[in-house]
Amino acid sequence: MLPQTETSGDRVARLERRLQRERRAREEAEWLLEAKSLELYNANSHLTALANDLEMRVLDRTHELEVSRQQALFLAERDPLTTLANRVSFARDLDAAIRTAQAHGGSVQLLFADLDRFKEINDTYGHAVGDAVLLEVASRLSTICRGTEMAGRLGGDEFGVICITPVESERARQIATEIMEAMSKPIDCGRLQLIVSCSVGFANFPRDASDSPTLQRFADVALYHSKSSGRSTWTEFDDTMAAELHSRQGLEVELRAAVAAGEIEPWYQPIISAESNRIVGVEALARWQHAERGLILPGLFIPLAEESSLIVELGRAMIDRCCQEIHPLIRDGRLDYVSINLSPRHLRSPSVVEQVLKILARHDFPPSALQLEITESLLLFDFEQAEQRLSQFRTRGVRIALDDFGAGYSSLSYIRRLPLDVIKIDRSFARDISDDRQSEAVVKAIVQLAQALDLQIVAEGIETESQAERMTSCGCSIQQGYLFGRPMPLNELMRHLKAKGS
Ligand SMILES: [Mg+2]
Incomplete structure (x- = not known):
């Protein structure tokens, strides 16, 4: 069926209603758009602020990282104390x-x-x-x-x-x-x-x-x-040093082989008591009998050994051999003790006490018949450590002697603080004592000091009767020097002891 014909009035009214609807819709859309843009604007500003903040933080952090990288580089290249190159x-x-x-x-x-x-x-x-x-x-x-x-x-x-x-x-x-x-x-x-x-x-x-x-x-x-x-x-x-270095290096190689082969042998120098005129002990001194160069004295090879760990091996070998060779003389009461020089580097070796005690046990050698000689130079390295190790030796009965006393720094605090049994007065005092009243006064003072600290005292380097007499009159009756015998190999020592009636 066909619709009824619309009148012109109806048509106008319909169009107006439609217009109104559309206007409202447009208004609503505009309002919504405005609200949304405002929202967007707000959100956008917030994001920008966030982004700016983030950017600042990244910049700060980058700067910090660069500063610490520079510091790390500086520390890796520089000595922290002086800031010189490391x-x-x-x-x-x-x-x-x-x-x-x-x-x-x-x-x-x-x-x-x-x-x-x-x-x-x-x-x-x-x-x-x-x-x-x-x-x-x-x-x-x-x-x-x-x-x-x-x-x-x-x-x-x-x-x-x-x-x-x-x-x-x-x-x-x-x-x-x-x-x-x-x-x-x-x-x-x-x-x-x-x-x-x-x-x-x-x-x-x-x-x-x-x-x-x-x-x-x-x-x-x-x-x-x-x-x-x-x-x-x-x-x-200069070139002479190069040649010297070359020969030293050659000698070092040979020394290493000599130590390993037991070619460094102890020679023994008598230590006597002026009161009893008896040989009470001997000091063992290393000698190297070299096939081509002849007898090499310790002044040449000990410093060489001391520059490397070879001194520890040499020291161990010397103590071992002395204990073995001297043991029968101690057992039979012909000698009271053997005195052996202990190098600073050897004392710094962490196992030195254990090593020496093992040697003593192996030879059944009485610890009280072993005396270790140390020098003042040793104390310049690590006093506490030296003191500790020496105490360990003494607890086991080994005696400790301070060698060459008066030749170096002779800090009196050292001899008071160190665990010592004996002081060996440097040979220079014996040399001067005959014609120098001051030397005599110093020796008397050392003897008094030693007595006060309950230390035995030994005078080294006695070469003449008059030196021996003066040392004895100063109260120093245990003596060592060419007057009583030079360092000698074991068989000679045996003959020497026999000749002296012991
Ligand atoms: Mg000595």
């Missing part, structure tokens, strides 16, 4: 300098400087003062260096300077002289003023050495020369 970066810079010189010519001079007896400063005044000294030394070294020259702290009280020159030069000598001058001025440490001397050694690339390890070794050899020629001086490496 050993690692010093060695790397030296290698780089040598590579450059190899490629483009020029010369590299390497100086090693080492403070003399720095350990004493630490021991006497404490580590804070020691550190202040190191800081001042570092600062003086830095002042001396110019241009591309570089100073480093290689450890403890060891310093190095790298000096690069386009052609071979005298600059290293100049630096060495300047170091000596700089160190001769006292160092202020609060209320203290300390004088610190130092030894310097240096070598040249390419004149002396053709690579970095050799250059370092040669500079070290030169430094060693300065140290052994009385310290507080500088030494330039």
